[in-house]
Amino acid sequence: MGILAEKWFFIPTLLGIVGFLFYRFADYLQHKHTQDATQPTDLEQLTPEVYAQKKARKLKRTSSAVWKNSLAWGLQFGYVLLGIPTLINLLIAQKWSPGTIYTTLGIVGWVLNMLISKMFSLWSPTLPFIPHAHNPRKTWTFGNAAWQAWGIASWSLPAYFFFATLQQNGWVGSIAMIWVSQLIQLVIFIYTIKKQAIPYQQYPGLSTEFKASLHTYLEKQGFRDDEVGVLKGLKMGPNAFATSLTPGFRQIVMTEELVEGFRDPQNPNFKLKLDDSALEAVLSHEVGHIKNHHVPKSIFWGGLFSSITTFAVYQVFGAKGGFVLFDAETSRQLTMFWGQSVLNITLVFLLNFIMIGIIRGNEYQADTHLLETNGCKKGDQFFHQIRHIAPVPNHPLWDRCNATHPAPEDREQRIKEWQSKHCK
Ligand SMILES: [Zn+2]
Incomplete structure (x- = not known):
């Protein structure tokens, strides 16, 4: 089991780093492209002064985005890969119960999401496609806090209880909950929009x-x-x-x-x-x-990707023992929590690229x-x-x-x- 888990740890980590570098390469091209841009000749109501201001703003935005995005992802990557195992081992040594540690990890994840990830969340690699609804400019709003909490709770609570009762077969329940959760979000969204x-x-x-x-x-x-x-x-x-x-x-x-x-x-x-x-x-x-x-089609794709990662988490990280970073006796709900975080933070670029492709196709x-x-x-x-x-x-x-x-x-x-x- 140890070898399999390490391989599984290695592949997403590599994918994450490659995805990260690929996205930063795109940022670099974007910055150069902006530098070289000249004013389009067909925009009658745009003076050269305003164009120059807009270009300067964009240039500043593209260069600061490189640092902001790198820092946000780097911090989360570090926390997930090494921080979570360290925290788990530390709390086990303090004789905390697995349930308390699990809850603590959820709360820490929520705080981190609120602090450093406007762009993506640790917990929802494939947010359901609800156009423009959750692009909060202010982070500390009730709506965003609830949204991030829902993202964590809707995965981690079912995973905890389904594993407790069904062990590795609990994936069926977890996946069912993913679909129920996406459906509930969509229904609430449409209902609210219709009312307003x-x-x-x-x-x-x-x-x-x-x-x-x-x-x-x-x-x-x-x-x-x-x-x-x-x-x-x-x-x-x-x-x-x-x-x-x-x-x-x-x-x-x-x-x-x-x-x-x-x-x-x-x-x-x-x-x-x-x-x-x-x-x-x-x-x-x-x-x-x-x-x-x-x-509905975008919800289907998002739900499918979430289901596949959840299945993988149960099979690989819900298996008995054998992780380098954990003791063989470590609660498998905790190793699964870690595994889901690892997949989220490492697959985010690949899944984002795929979802963006689907959405762009829809627009066309x-x-x-x-x-x-x-x-x-x-x-x-x-x-x-x-x-x-x-x-x-x-x-x-x-x-x-x-x-x-x-x-x-x-x-x-x-x-x-x-x-x-x-x-x-
Ligand atoms: Zn459209």
């Missing part, structure tokens, strides 16, 4: 012509009027998103900033404001997400739906205006590693090309 959204027909900031035109489009697409609404006070900028579980339980929302217009904080002279045609195009993209079942597909059902509306306008706010393009590799959406310049270009072929 103001149906677009009742929203005063939209024109009568827009409402009539959108109504016709939605009817053709099989949507009810109350399934599209406006969300107030979300502070997530000009945005729209779609979420769904079943054909009867779904919601599309646009933020108030998207409807009312959004003044760029770095450039008060520019206001992102879409006309009726462009706004309808944005919503056609969101309809595409629902028609292609993107949220939603744009296809927009083109096929409403392509002659001014869908390119949104991206053209977004580019005024973020005019410095990302390096393609960095973008592929980090961005959930294809580059706005590519999306604008794609729509324009399509329109020149299909629209008068």
Whole structure:
């Protein structure tokens, strides 16, 4: 068993280091790419001064991101690989019971998540795909604290009790709990969004012509009027998103900033404001997400990856004894807790890369739906205006590693090309 466990320890550790270096390499390319960037010639409302300021800001951000991300991952990597075993052995020597040590590890993990990992959590290698819902700018909010606690508890509590009753066969229960937990999160999310959204027909900031035109489009697409609404006070900028579980339980929302217009904080002279045609195009993209079942599919992938790692944890780290860093008598719930942490921190780059790939594919597909059902509306306008706010393009590799959406310049270009072929 000892040899197997060490091999299993070695492979993810290697994957983690390779992933870490690969992501830092992408950061380096991004920094160079930003340095070499020149002002795009097609952004009419962007002065050279504002462009220079934005470029300088981005340059500062890209270089500080290298240090911040390295430090955050390095600290967690060190804590997980060596800190957790040390802590466990220390507390065992103090005659603490396995249950108390397990609880302590959970609390320490939660505090560390709150302190150093805005980007990823120790406990949830594949967060369910709930677009933009959990990207907290402030770390110490009740919402984020609860979210991080849920991430730890929803894995570690079932694992503790299922192993206590079923030993290594407990993986079945743990995996079932992963799916139940993801389902609960999604249901709560959709329910909350549905409750908060103001149906677009009742929203005063939209024109009568827009409402009539959108109504016709939605009817053709099989949507009810109350399934599209406006969300107030979300502070997530000009945005729209779609979420769904079943054909009867779904919601599309646009933020108030998207409807009312959004003044760029770095450039008060520019206001992102879409006309009726462009706004309808944005919503056609969101309809595409629902028609292609993107949220349930992403939940499926996230749940699958979590299930596979959990199964591996039970088989490898739940097996009897034989770890170099632990005594043979160490509680296997504790070695499993350690194993799950090791897999999370080492597979984070690989899984992030895969999930980003899936999500980017979804975005491309939603744009296809927009083109096929409403392509002659001014869908390119949104991206053209977004580019005024973020005019410095990302390096393609960095973008592929980090961005959930294809580059706005590519999306604008794609729509324009399509329109020149299909629209008068
Ligand atoms: Zn989208």
